[in-house]
Amino acid sequence: MNKFLFPFLLLFGLFVTAQSKVGGIVLDEFDQPVAFANVIFKNSSQGTITNDDGRFYMESENTYETLLVSFIGYEDQEITLTRKVNYDMKVIMKEATENLQEVVVISGKQSKKNNPAVDILRKIWAKKRQNGVRQFKQYKYDKYEKVEFDLNTIDSALMKRKIFKGLEFVFQDLDTSRITGKTYLPIFLNETFSQVHGDNLLNEEKEKVLGNKNSGFDNNQAIIAFVEDLYQDYDVYDNYLKIFDKSFTSPISRTGVDTYNYALRDSAFIDNKWCYNIVYYPRRKNELTFKGDFWVNDSTYALKEINMEVTKSANINWVKEIYIEQEFDVVNDSVFLLKRDYMLSDFSFRKKEQSRGVYGKRTTVYNDYVFDEVKPKEFYRKENNPFDPAVMNQDSTFWARNRLEALNKDEKGVYQLLDTLKTVPKFKSYYNLVEVLGSGYVEIDKWDMDIGSVYDFFGYNDAEGPRFRVGARTFFGQNDPWRLEGYMAYGIFDKKFKHGLAGKFLLDKKSRLIVSGGHRRDIEQLGVSLTSTNDVLGRSIASSSVLTVGANNKLTNINLSAFAVEIEPVTNLRVGLGTTFRTLSSALPDDFSLEYIDPTSATGLSSEIKQLEMNALIIYTPGKKTIGYGVERRNINDTYSTLLLNYSRGIQGTLDSDFNYDKVQFSYSQPWQIGGFGRLYSTIELGKTFGDVPLGLLSVVPGNQTFFTTYGTFANLDFYEFVTDTYATLHLEHNFNGRLFSRIPFLRKLNLREIVGLRGAWGDLSDSNIALSSPTNVPLIAPNDRIYYEWSVGVGNIFKIFRIDFNFRGNYLDTPDARPFGITGSFGFSF
Template identity: 55%
Template sequence: MKYLITLFLLITSFAFSQVKVGGHIVDEQGEPIPFANIIFKGSTEGGVSDENGKFYIESENTYTELMISFLGFETKIIPLKARNFDLKIVLKEDAAALDEVLVYSGKTKKKGNPAVEILKKIWAKKRQNGLRLYKQYEYDKYEKIEFDLNNIDEKFKKKRLFKGMEFVFEKIDTSNITGKPYLPIFINEALYKVYGKNKPSQKSNETLIANKNSGFDSNQELIEFVKQLYVDYNIYDNYLKFFDKSFTSPLSRTGVSVYNYVLADSAYLGNKWCYNIVFYPRRKNELTFKGDFWVNDTTFAIQEIEMNATRSANINWVKEIYVAQEFEVLSDSVFLLKRDHMMSDFSFNSKDKSKGVYGRRTTLYNNYEFEKERDDDVYKAKVSSYEEEIYNKPDDFWSENRMEKLNKDEVGVYKMLDTLKTVRKFKQLYNVGATLATGYWQIFDGFDYGPLFSSFGSNDIEGFRVRVGGRTYFSQNDTWRIQGYAAYGFKDDKVKYGISGKWLVDKRNRIILSLGNRRDIEQTGVSLTTANDVLSRSFASSSFFSRGDNYSLTNVNLTNLAVDVEPIKNLNFRLGATYKTLSSAAPDSLFNVSYFDKNGFEQAKIKQTELDVGITYTPGRKTAGFGVERNVSNEGRYPTVYLSYTKGLKGFLDSDFDYDKLQLYYRHRVLMGGFGKLKYFLEVGKTFGEVPLTMLDVVPGNQAIFTAPRTFDLLNYYDFVTDEYAALHIEHNFNGRIFSRIPLLRKLNWREIAGVRAVIGNLSDKNVALSAFDLQGKAPTKPYYEYFVGVDNIFKFIRIDFVFRGNYLDMPGATKFAVKGGFGFYF
């Protein structure tokens, strides 16, 4: 992401195709004609106008005439020049087609529509095409990811920002999709070998053969970010998932309820007779496309498809989405994907002349094999490790193996960025972008100051709090890292600190050793799941805004030694040993972590040694980098299972308690087509043995004014304490499905949210008696729950929740209703 921010700070003479055409289509009254069909006469090359009647198409071939057609209007043919921009094309109503117009009434009919009849045959035949026909398969895959700055004009080039960097504008080209001038500024190329099998069970593995970056050595972050935006998809699926949203596919079985279909043409593509079907949405503000596809008349397999997301779709920061696929014919009947291209126009607003960034991914497929039988190990995903040879292939290798030649401007990007890296001003801009994205500021090579966003805070014990810190950072692939901080509270006049180190000792199995120590004030009880991360920081002990007083803070002195192993991709095992001492940060307040020993004496400090084993499995997760720390792109997208066992060792290093604790959670987010997305989190746990408050499971309250994941917004800290529990969090984002149907709200692009949280638990009498803090009646023996409704995407990044308490209304100081806020980057 930091590169994307840097490139937005930088944001084109034209490169020449044979024919370029752009403009808008209107009727005789000057009203725009949306989704009109535009085609170069005598070809199958063309496109569809958008909902405002605007269009742009181009071709490398020479055409002299353009044909424009739409139901109920006369087809118009106009002569072309090499450059045809800002055309205004007026279509006249076709008197002979008036009956047809009356029948369709602006929307195509479903019954008796030949396009819909063809669509039904596509549904019936879709499982008889493609890779799923074969027991096993393998193929070569070439992927090119590119970022381009767009809408660059002469005025923009002369800005003082670019003084000394004018040479970057020498590589300007013109988009063959939008007609806008653009400047390529980043390219990544990758070659893969893909292995898969369908029987007896579906498995696949993608092995990276070669990778080439333009620019900076840590571009894996940007590459993985783009790949998560442009996830693989199957055009035959009912829903296509882009930008964490589910678009209704034009080939979906539910497509007839959201799309209009028109049989526009039929012709030979190669030696195959195909039908051309145009589709466009029935309503605005839904996640749909407009475009056309060519389908074979016997296999009813798609041979070509092009489509653009409608501009009215409820997506932030994305002005255009263009998708195109081409298929090749194998054995005269089976259609296999040959080329997949997706382009998005990222911009802060949707105005035509606003500047932004094109993000493009082009994927080509070749050398399909179906007869080779492989060992099962070939199909298993491997843990990624950095291999220098993969990232340093010579130019001759790429000339021989890339499946699509780079154009002259793409070739120039490599040289341009090598030069740009030597420019002092660009380095400064790059560092600003990196700081905004990561929260760390590079002081000198190998050391970053930060995180900046934790520099200041406030709580009832420390008063105003100042924190300074840093980390070693030579590259994204560092095999070791040391980080630490020091903090000072002006009210308690005490210095706190934390320091931690990690070392990747085995890249193949990702064996990581870590050691650290922290002495600080902490808000314990903000998570049911036990965590001994040395540098974790509680939001409650350093926030400026909170609800009510909070003296329930704890002095923590924690030392942790751990080893992590990832023998199978995305399956992590962790073994840790922890020694910690705990005492109340405000011993004179009502809150107290003290306990009664076997003689009945109150002990103010707890000393505890424990061992813990944790297993985390996140199938499908994508990571960037190969070092001791990796970046995860949108981790919540993947299901996660976590299981842990903690053993308290009484007597070891003068430890106070012997106990056993088991915890298990499962979280997942499900995209539910046109109904939005559902997130849920389920956790259970139990503690065996007699332990005081700080060893128990505290139901996490949230006294901050902002929402926090896996907490209960209307509970105070330590309202409920358990030694066995079950908790459930459910949240559904309707993605604007309801608001899009309300005229006054439609243009705001707000999104509706609803959810519920619940917890039930018990607490043994022995643990109640052991703790000095009054735990009587603290367990939620009948389920506590709260529910909420909210509005997301206010000004594109603000969320507001209205939270209601469901029960336990008579608890002392109970909060029955609250309004919570949140911020986030949403597509």
């Protein structure tokens, strides 16, 4: 997810007709809130559960005269509803005094034994693979999805603010949420209709998007990618549900009995099926859990309905409420299939009841299930682009035929509202500001050009001192088949101009055949990555390190020309061939020498390297999802693994190139969701250079002399502290997402997150390579005696945006100027 887009979308964001609306608070006789009390309209299956503060709100399209409030251990309360709208209700629960021997009090932790709700839960586990589409060899169904964003908690004070002067007409059609009771204003709507095919034998699934429509942001893939990443599919039968990049324990999970309290509340006929009603709530605070209830059939033990509300104390940022409803359709006596999935999220900077925010609402409707239609394996491998013009330009007839749920009045009004807003200069200014902050580029429409990135404008390093950079790129639209980009930079100390220019051309959309090339003359910090990169315009750490640890003077002048051809014959498998020619020399010769023995030189030494290199590259990213069909696409998930294999051949003689050598490099990165214990990131890198090369072409174990936490580097190593021609490194970083801190009372409310890391490197350096670079003033040391390692413990989510890591060096402590301990940090917006 774009880390800049979300907070600014939230900042910028500042008539379903219901017959019965109720809201208020449930208290005990001592004026203490009663959390997780059951609130239902009498003689119905429509209900909700009070939150941690005892508050509730719900509404119905039907008219009801009585509200029933219950909680085991208290007397049931029936409240007569004198009006259709009943807000600010105060319900007092009295402790039960009769039949106490038959009452099971569920206000605290519940026993897992002799609990009928847990017995039913175990039967759900036993049957879950026999329910839904899992019980068929193949399946197909239609899927309609609409995602809407609304500005909520609208009041007169907000309407009168200067930011809305000239935009007052947007407040004409306000509505009230049936979940929270807050007023809201729709500001964005996206609709998608698709067909989903799956094969349980092949373990394959493919969604083919047939239509996509959104209000006012057709070309803004940053917003669309944000929406796609935000609302990914989940299955409540899974043990853990990924929502907003967090792993929540499902109430139907096999580990649910350790996470939730369960109680059997009721039983009734729903769609002529006898079902049990089970209420659940978390055993502990601050964990990623839900509260709610579900209805389950008494014979198939398949879910009929489930309501899930994220607990207020859950360790998740920028989200005040998450509410989920799922309904399952009874196809026949033994088949229950997902029919409708509704999710409401209340995004806000604060979790206070009256704080303003943005609603994100997703409604997904499923229909026309077909089973056991066999499709060849190749069918699932063909790529489908939901943003193809044929898909984006469907007419009104298509949508009238394929909307599985009609738009209500306020949803229909979103399209007209955004069309009107786009003509208002003030709104366009706000929208452009959000775009700049999110993308880093200032769009110049009349030139079809973007200026930026604004985040690269200023930098600092020892060679250049203060550095200023201005860049630009062509931009005709999100799906440009070609793009040119360049920059100019100037250093105050060295008084030199630097530049970079690159171009990419998409020659074939189907195979994604791309030709690219460019040239760059600049200053670079080599040795911050083991795996080679030929990115002509990559922003080097050399231009951004304002504050560093120790002397950061090992900088290199680079003059790089590159050309490459890339193709994607199979989805997520990229194959590339390229060539580069680079000239390397020290940017600070008095402090950092790249000299090597050169018998052809008059002095026997050379301080400049000229090198022609050919390379072949294979990158495989299974599970990666992208949008767009132009030369540049956007990723919409981060759960995929990456396998990289690179072969490089140095060629001596041509263009006065200096060395012959062969280099092979391999890396594998994988994120792992460890159930409810957070996420582990892992990377392993291997490489070897065959042939004799000087320091400038060797593999440097990546150090980090900045104060920023950078995954893939070694926080306690200086640049060029270890130099190798053969290496193996491992990086492990696990974020517990507050799982441990949530069990410590005085830390619980801070919602901090614990992070641990372990990093190791082994490498070797041949005697001939040591001899070749002997004139340099850089110690040529490889960690071949024993594996170098370091470990770290960190605390994240400090004030929701900061992270601090404490890094400890495990060995090689006798190395001159070795750093046994260091502190690094980072900041960013994340859930």
